[in-house]
Amino acid sequence: MAGSDPHATLVRFGRALRAEGLPVGPDRVAELGRAAALLRPGELYWAGRATLVSRPEQIEAYDAVFGRFFGPPTPTPGPPLRLRVEAEVEEDVGLASRAETLREKSFAQCSREELSELAELMGRIELAVPRRRTRRREPARSGTPDLRRTLRRSFRTGGDPLERAWRRRRPRARRLILLLDVSGSMDAYSRALVLFAHAALRSDRRFEAFCFGTRLTRVTRQLEGSDPDEALRRAAAEVLDWDGGTRIGECLQRFLDEHGHGGLARGAVVVLCSDGLDVGDPELLAEQMARLSRLAYRVVWLNPLKGDPAYAPLARGMQAALPHVDLFASGHNLASLEEVGRALARRYGR
Amino acid sequence: MRFGSAREVEEALRRESYLPDRGLATAVYLALAMRRPLLLEGEAGVGKTEVGKTLARLLGAELVRLQCYEGIDASQALYEWDYARQLLYARALQAGEVSVDERVAELYGPDFLVERPVLRALRAGAGAVLLVDELDRADDEFEAFLLEVLSDFTVTVPELGTIAVDEPPVVVITSNRTRELHDALKRRCLYHWIEFPDVEREAQIIRLRVPGVEEALARSVAETVARLRALDLVKRPGAAEAIDWAAALTLVGAPAAEGEPARETLGAAVKNREDQARVEAAWAELVE
Incomplete structure (x- = not known):
């Protein structure tokens, strides 16, 4: 169907690709x-x-559109693409003993009062988000020699470098992004997790929170107020699909399309809270998780079901996602959330 | 050296013992003709770095390699002042061994400038191939810096002024895709995803790269490696591993990649304990 004007054809070809x-x-x-x-x-x-x-993911769509415009392409078909992923999954974070304290009590069994009490405690969790080194260096008491400053100071002492100066890379905390599943199956935990997000957002202005179910909504603004319960009500109003089914893959895709390459997720620590009971396409989920793991610094998945010792990640969605998860924990009670905070700091350093 | 078509590039690369597929040859040809950086992605061991090296030989240009790593910064890529020499020189000034006034400017003169790869390649211009290896390992900040340099091929050294080139160096960037590179950088580049070679081409590559290898062995290794790649391995063997394995089998005098010799030399192709267990379990189907 190539037209007579080659330029017009290429423009239409480009437009068709953009549509894909x-x-x-x-x-x-x-x-x-x-x-x-x-x-x-x-x-x-x-x-x-x-x-x-x-x-590489774009090659398939490109081939299809090219075929529509110019007939079957003549590439040499290679072996099917498989993306390299780090399949390092941490299995035993959290849950040492089952002492009947509030700290160990599953969120699902907590009363409203107990949750309010927990909200207070959550505010004290130190989220030791790993830092990254920036390009900028700053003067420091120790580190690598700062020859430029040493030289400058040496002019004061007649060219002798008596006073030595040091510098180091300026470290900066990475961004933390919380993606909370608020679908029906997560009902027992949604409230606790929103409280957790509320506490986390208050510790750093650059943190972000999203709620998802069949759709995805950014709730950072709603959670910025001072009252967690009020914040929860407002988040509920914003997330229209409260109590609906979950389409994790699609929501993740939307998140990555809108916020991924723009820089929000890049180099960040992304914490996904979901039971992995996905009604969407597991292949899409696996694909989007692979995308996420390449963009983010670390991907943490909190699955409250994992609090049960007999739990095995058999749900198709969960299985599809696991190879792309750096840290897999339960997050079903306060002790587990605290442990995740510590694990991030311990394993990836500050 | 100029090329008139993608086919000429393909043949020239072949003469230098690099066997590209048509897509790669076309991408290289376009990168040269359009003077665009070439971004190569693909799994480890498919020969991304080799493209840069071969291209340098082919063009008779100097290969300037910048190996990226986490935390690399502009001073390691561009230039640094030789502070130690500056200190010594300052001492000499102070001791009156050189007259002070007109010499101070020299402290920040070319004598004290340490060229790093990017500056070196820029100064050499078309006489260099700049190979930016494994850019996915570097931080975002470094990528932004590189984008700046690749946008206009000029660099400003405050003490010396702006360094610009008429004809930019050929730039080849490789990434193992452990993370996604920024779209802005990709827009500056031509892109090619290098696939694993098919059995035919891999056998040819092995024969080119392993001295004294029998044709039957080369083919047998290529076939077995292709089967290894179909297993769900953490690290699939690349062409580099196939070459190593063929070399190992040649050394032990094996006629084909099978039986005990293959098992004993498997470490040349599969370099991960879990993967070796996986291969071990599927051994019977692998080497029929």
Whole structure:
């Protein structure tokens, strides 16, 4: 269906790719035009591959659209793509003993009063989010020698470097992002987790929280107030699909599309709270989890069901997600949440 | 050296013992003709780095390699002042061994500048191939810095002024895709995802790279490695591993990748304990 005007055809081709989700702007189409001009007509397929595709997941969509426009492409089919993932899953975080204290009591069994009490305690959890080193260096008492400052100071002492100076990379806490499943099956835990998110957001202005079920909503603003219960009511109002089923894969996709590459999730610690009882497509979930694990610094999954010693992650959604999770814990009571906070600090350093 | 078509690039790479598929050859040709950085992604061991090295040989250019790592910063990529020499020089000034006034400026002159890979490649211009290896290991900040450099190929050293080039160096960036690179950087580059080679091409690669390897052995290794890749391994063996394994089997005098010799030399291809257990369990189907 290639038209008579080659430029118009390429523009329409670019538009069709954009409709398939490839980031093909006018600049890219111009690139394609330049590349195509350098190649023979039969090589248009590869001209587009080099200029319009920028990650392997896009190849399939590109091939399909290319086929619609210019007939079947002639690439050499490679083996199916499998993305490399770190399958390191931590199994035994949390839950040492089952002493009947509030700390150990499952959120599902807590009364409203007990939860309010817990909300207080949650505020004291120190979320030791790992730090990252920034490009900037700052003067410090120890570290690597700061020769520039040492040299400068040496001018004061007649060229002798008597006073030595040091510097180090300025560390900065990573962002923490909470994704809370508030669907029907999580009902018993939703309230406690929102309280937890409320406490976490108050500890750092850069933290973010989202609620999801069949849809995803950002609730950072709603949770910024001072009263957790009021915040919970407002979050509930915002999350319209409260008590509906869960489509984790789609919600995650939406989260990544809107906030992932923009920078929110990049290099962050992402904590997903969900029982993994997903009614969506597990393949989509696996794909999106792989995306998330490449963008985020660490991915933590809190599954309250894991609080039960007999629990095995058999749900299809959970199985699809696990290979992309760095830390898998229960988060069903205060002790477990505290343990997660410590585990982040211990395993990944401050 | 200029190329007139993707096919010419393919043939030239072949002459340098690198066997590209058509897509890669086209991407390389376009990167050269359009003067764009070439971003290569693919699993470890598919020969991404090799592309940069081979290209440098092919173009008769100097290979300037920048190996990225977590925490790399601009001073390690661009330039640094040789502070130790500056200190010594300052001492000499103070002792009156050199006259002071006109010499102070020299403290920040070219003599004391330590060139790092990016600056070195920029100064060499078209005479260099800048290989930015494993960019996914570096931090976001470094990526942003690199984007700046690749956008206009100029660098400003405050004490010396701006360094710009008429003809930029050829730039090859590789990533193992342990994290996603920024879209802004990708927009600057031409992109190619390198697949594992098919059995035919892998056998050819082995024969090119392993001296004295029998054709039957090369083919047998290529076939077995292809089967290994179909297993659900943590680290799938790349072409580099296939080459190592063929070399190991050649050394022990095995005619094919099977039986005891294959089992004993498996460590050349599979380098992870869980993976070895996995291969061990599937051994019977692997080496029919």
